[in-house]
Amino acid sequence: AQSVSQHNHHVILSEAASLELGCNYSYGGTVNLFWYVQYPGQHLQLLLKYFSGDPLVKGIKGFEAEFIKSKFSFNLRKPSVQWSDTAEYFCAVNYNNNDMRFGAGTRLTVKP
């Protein structure tokens, strides 16, 4: 069965530090890739998505992600985090436009 792995369960950074959250997925055909963020007490919000084209995708709030097909990865990056980025981040993969799988999530804590 298809699966999505987020290796970092909890990441703690100081403000202005650079961020990279890992996301790997199992092979399963055509994939559409997403990163979502969930702030405390809120629902999911889309950060960015990749369907096709340029594998480097830019999203909201300064986030970007790079799709590396050969590595089955879609890591999320931000050059300089802020305290307001404290949240839970979910990687998701839609296989063959039919089967949506979520990673377990990575909790990011940014210290002021």
Place this chain on the structure above:
Amino acid sequence: GAVVSQHPSRVICKSGTSVKIECRSLDFQATTMFWYRQFPKQSLMLMATSNEGSKATYEQGVEKDKFLINHASLTLSTLTVTSAHPEDSSFYICSAGQGTLDTQYFGPGTRLTVL
């Protein structure tokens, strides 16, 4: 880790019928559940927020009378698609959490196809 199940995983129904989708938290009590819908090649769209024992809060543009949400217990929320039409065909996902400040755990989703 916390487990959330959804039933059924796939359902095919005729136009005009109603379909109930269940979302269960298997090993924790979920005070808050979210229901999402995903259209092909799009991201998740929040439909409603469900709090145990109270009425669901629907997002703008989501018909309350068409998508009935019930959160009668701390482990079960249901979404009923009433008088389903082909345009209701979609992928429906729920998530459950133990409180407003807690992380949410996702169900595996339900694929609804309305003929």
